[in-house]
Amino acid sequence: MNSIHDFRKGGPKITMLTCYDYWSARLLNDSPVDCILVGDSSAMVMHGYPDTISATTELIALHTRAVKLGAPDRFVIGDMPFLTFNGSLDRAMDCVLKLMQAGAQAVKLEGAHTELVRHLVRSGVPVMGHLGLTPQSVHALGGFKVQAKTEAAAQKLLEDALALQEAGCFALVLECVPTPVAENLTRSLEIPTIGIGAGPHCDGQVLVLQDMLGGQTHFKPRFVRQYADLAGTIKQAVHAFVEDVRQQAFPTLEESYK
Numbered sequence: 036m037n038s039i040h041d042f043r044k045g046g047p048k049i050t051m052l053t054c055y056d057y058w059s060a061r062l063l064n065d066s067p068v069d070c071i072l073v074g075d076s077s078a079m080v081m082h083g084y085p086d087t088i089s090a091t092t093e094l095i096a097l098h099t100r101a102v103k104l105g106a107p108d109r110f111v112i113g114d115m116p117f118l119t120f121n122g123s124l125d126r127a128m129d130c131v132l133k134l135m136q137a138g139a140q141a142v143k144l145e146g147a148h149t150e151l152v153r154h155l156v157r158s159g160v161p162v163m164g165h166l167g168l169t170p171q172s173v174h175a176l177g178g179f180k181v182q183a184k185t186e187a188a189a190q191k192l193l194e195d196a197l198a199l200q201e202a203g204c205f206a207l208v209l210e211c212v213p214t215p216v217a218e219n220l221t222r223s224l225e226i227p228t229i230g231i232g233a234g235p236h237c238d239g240q241v242l243v244l245q246d247m248l249g250g251q252t253h254f255k256p257r258f259v260r261q262y263a264d265l266a267g268t269i270k271q272a273v274h275a276f277v278e279d280v281r282q283q284a285f286p287t288l289e290e291s292y293k
């Protein structure tokens with residue numbers, strides 16, 4: 036997947052993973068995953084903050100640069116951090132400039148900021164929307180909770196999604212909404228939906244890389260499938276290294292310079 040024109044409905048499901056660093060990006064560049072999101076979840080996963088509010092433009096730009104260097108063949112989307120897109124236009128444009136100059140080919144922003152999306156799209160910036168659970172609004176939402184559970188909320192979600200589509204978004208992340216809501220919304224949109232905790236009917240799926248690799252032992256939401264036990268593998272390897280050094284089994288002469 037090399038451009039927004041490859042984000043289509045009706046074909047193979049779109050696959051997206053988050054990535055924040057050069058090392059993992061190199062691995063993803065050699066994988067079949069379609070695109071990479073440099074998410075503001077980096078604030079939590081890489082920096083230990085309790086939510087995504089602490090992510091800054093500089094932080095996402097730094098991660099984006101590293102990811103693009105590691106994954107030059109992947110479509111990279113940079114996440115616009117909290118309050119960079121709902122204050123002044125100058126601030127939003129400064130953020131977009133920094134993310135795209137760092138290597139992002141598109142930006143993602145949370146919420147139905149249709150005027151800004153329209154302006155960005157007219158300026159040549161591909162925009163991915165993000166509705167449902169928008170983690171930057173965690174305090175306004177009262178926690179990380181499933182959204183659109185009432186008929187009225189589901190209707191509002193649909194209206195927002197249609198408005199974002201009309202404003203020019205090329206795809207939409209749908210986070211933590213009931214499966215029938217995501218299904219109906221996906222059917223109603225011409226642009227593809229990429230779900231996380233939104234059931235199987237979306238046009239694609241996204242997961243946080245460290246979650247799907249089993250790298251986070253303290254955090255396992257219902258919608259995450261762990262495809263590996265990275266935490267277990269790392270623990271085992273570190274134990275083996277410590278044991279080998281203490282037993283003087285590492286390094287051997289073969290592993291040393293003569």
Ligand code: KIV
Binds near residue numbers: 053076077210243
């Ligand atoms: O920042 C992030 O990881 C995201 C995904 C959850 C979609 O926005």
